[in-house]
Amino acid sequence: MIKEELLQLLRYKDLLKNLVFRDLTVRYKRSVLGFCWTMVNPLINTVVFALIFTTIFRFAIKDFVIYFLSGYQLWILFSQSTILSSRCILNNGPLLKKVYLPKTIFVISILLSELVNFGFAMLPLFFLMIIIGKGLSLALFFLPVSLIIVIIFTLGISFTLAAVTVFFTDIMDIYQLLLLPWMYLTPIVYPLEILPPKALYIIKFNPMYHIVECFRAPIFLGQLPDLLSVVCAGLSALVVFIVGIAIFAKLSDDFIYYI
Amino acid sequence: MQPKINFQDVSVRYRLPKERIRTFKEFAIKSLWRKIEYEEFWVLNDITFNIDAGAMVGIVGRNGAGKSTLLKLVAKVMKPVKGQVEVNGKVTPLLELGAGFDYELTALENLFLFGSILGISGKEMKGKLARIIEFSELGDFINAPLRTFSSGMVTRLGFAVATAVTPDILLLDEILALGDAGFQKKSLGVIEQFRRSGVTILFVSHDLERIRSLCDQVIWLEGGTVRAMGDTTTALNQYETFLHT
Numbered sequence: 001m002i003k004e005e006l007l008q009l010l011r012y013k014d015l016l017k018n019l020v021f022r023d024l025t026v027r028y029k030r031s032v033l034g035f036c037w038t039m040v041n042p043l044i045n046t047v048v049f050a051l052i053f054t055t056i057f058r059f060a061i062k063d064f065v066i067y068f069l070s071g072y073q074l075w076i077l078f079s080q081s082t083i084l085s086s087r088c089i090l091n092n093g094p095l096l097k098k099v100y101l102p103k104t105i106f107v108i109s110i111l112l113s114e115l116v117n118f119g120f121a122m123l124p125l126f127f128l129m130i131i132i133g134k135g136l137s138l139a140l141f142f143l144p145v146s147l148i149i150v151i152i153f154t155l156g157i158s159f160t161l162a163a164v165t166v167f168f169t170d171i172m173d174i175y176q177l178l179l180l181p182w183m184y185l186t187p188i189v190y191p192l193e194i195l196p197p198k199a200l201y202i203i204k205f206n207p208m209y210h211i212v213e214c215f216r217a218p219i220f221l222g223q224l225p226d227l228l229s230v231v232c233a234g235l236s237a238l239v240v241f242i243v244g245i246a247i248f249a250k251l252s253d254d255f256i257y258y259i
Numbered sequence: 260m261q262p263k264i265n266f267q268d269v270s271v272r273y274r275l276p277k278e279r280i281r282t283f284k285e286f287a288i289k290s291l292w293r294k295i296e297y298e299e300f301w302v303l304n305d306i307t308f309n310i311d312a313g314a315m316v317g318i319v320g321r322n323g324a325g326k327s328t329l330l331k332l333v334a335k336v337m338k339p340v341k342g343q344v345e346v347n348g349k350v351t352p353l354l355e356l357g358a359g360f361d362y363e364l365t366a367l368e369n370l371f372l373f374g375s376i377l378g379i380s381g382k383e384m385k386g387k388l389a390r391i392i393e394f395s396e397l398g399d400f401i402n403a404p405l406r407t408f409s410s411g412m413v414t415r416l417g418f419a420v421a422t423a424v425t426p427d428i429l430l431l432d433e434i435l436a437l438g439d440a441g442f443q444k445k446s447l448g449v450i451e452q453f454r455r456s457g458v459t460i461l462f463v464s465h466d467l468e469r470i471r472s473l474c475d476q477v478i479w480l481e482g483g484t485v486r487a488m489g490d491t492t493t494a495l496n497q498y499e500t501f502l503h504t
Contacts, residue, residue, distance in 0.1 A: 015375035022372055026363045095359050098352045098432075099376060100335040168283035256337045257273060 085158035093259030156240030207236035320480035348427025
């Protein structure tokens with residue numbers, strides 16, 4: 001069944017390409033700054049958070065910017081993809097009622113276009129790394145592995161949400177509501193050290209903590225992430241992915257009665 | 260010869276909650292109280308028929324008889340609960356106005372997007388581009404965003420793309436009343452041409468006169484079962500007698 005879906009995706013690869021192209025052009029067509037928005041938006045956020053955290057918590061601003069951006073960009077990639085995926089089957093309902101399409105194609109196209117945005121948003125971060133950070137180290141070669149882990153995790157959550165939302169539309173609102181506390185349970189805007197030991201213990205059960213660690217260590221510290229984080233991140237991504245695929249596969253034949 | 264479409268004891272059941280529960284909140288509350296009752300109804304019940312390659316078949320029946328469900332099975336967007344549906348060949352559904360388009364993209368960009376939705380590759384589309392643009396009569400508007408188009412223009416574009424590549428099976432759901440009189444004539448011309456080149460066509464409509472003039476065979480559905488199937492005149496006469504009694 002999964003093999004069948006993969007074969008179909010291959011047959012519809014032109015559609016996948018067009019969907020990604022559509023997402024990107026529609027988003028940027030009507031704005032003057034175009035692709036620059038993807039870079040400007042996080043920078044504005046950085047300034048706001050930097051002001052708050054460097055004045056209140058007295059962090060060194062130089063460190064903060066890179067610490068924050070490396071976690072934040074990854075979080076945006078994850079949260080945007082999953083939010084958009086949660087409504088993709090419903091949004092394409094009128095089409096799916098009439099034409100056969102491999103249904104996973106919408107989730108995958110959303111992830112791909114978010115990855116393009118992510119790539120653009122990473123450019124300013126790399127400049128900052130060279131200018132004010134630890135510079136570029138060999139540990140950066142680990143980033144593709146971290147990216148694969150994020151992609152697998154994101155796809156797993158996306159498949160689950162896309163399928164479940166067809167039956168209960170409020171799932172997407174509930175999910176968006178949960179995203180905010182989830183972000184604050186992940187050390188993105190604050191450093192781990194400000195947490196009391198008990199909170200530190202709890203946070204280790206958050207897969208996004210380990211995933212962010214895998215991505216941030218090479219960029220911020222210039223070193224490989226610790227093995228425990230890599231294992232936790234990889235395993236949780238794999239489990240979430242398999243569960244997501246299973247839920248989607250089980251429910252997808254019934255979408256047609258609800259869209 | 261192998262039939263193009265083969266339905267063997269096909270049944271489709273809708274199983275929906277009596278009150279339509281669309282939120283998880285409601286579901287959680289109601290399932291806690293075990294209050295969810297499901298209602299089942301069979302939209303199609305033990306349907307068996309064959310359609311040969313190259314036939315143009317009209318499908319008639321009152322609202323809720325199962326006509327659209329039958330097309331969904333042929334288009335493979337739905338699976339039967341029981342029985343077997345066998346469809347040999349590439350199916351192209353003719354969609355209603357605007358489905359599959361993005362109004363922010365230009366007509367040209369939409370053309371490739373919609374083509375790929377119908378399973379036409381970008382390469383194939385490039386080869387057919389001149390014909391599609393000519394047929395849709397859009398001319399210089401081809402690079403304008405679709406949101407500036409009239410509904411007639413959108414319709415013409417959709418029809419031009421859907422018929423750019425000759426399918427094996429064409430599904431028409433109530434949409435031959437396209438555009439103005441001139442374009443209607445043109446689109447009927449295309450359908451006629453498809454017929455001559457051996458495309459199998461399923462045509463769902465309430466317009467019995469049009470079915471009479473176009474189709475070789477008619478399937479009459481009533482309450483999810485086939486009440487009559489056969490040559491157009493006989494089946495339509497039975498259906499009309501039924502309607503008027």
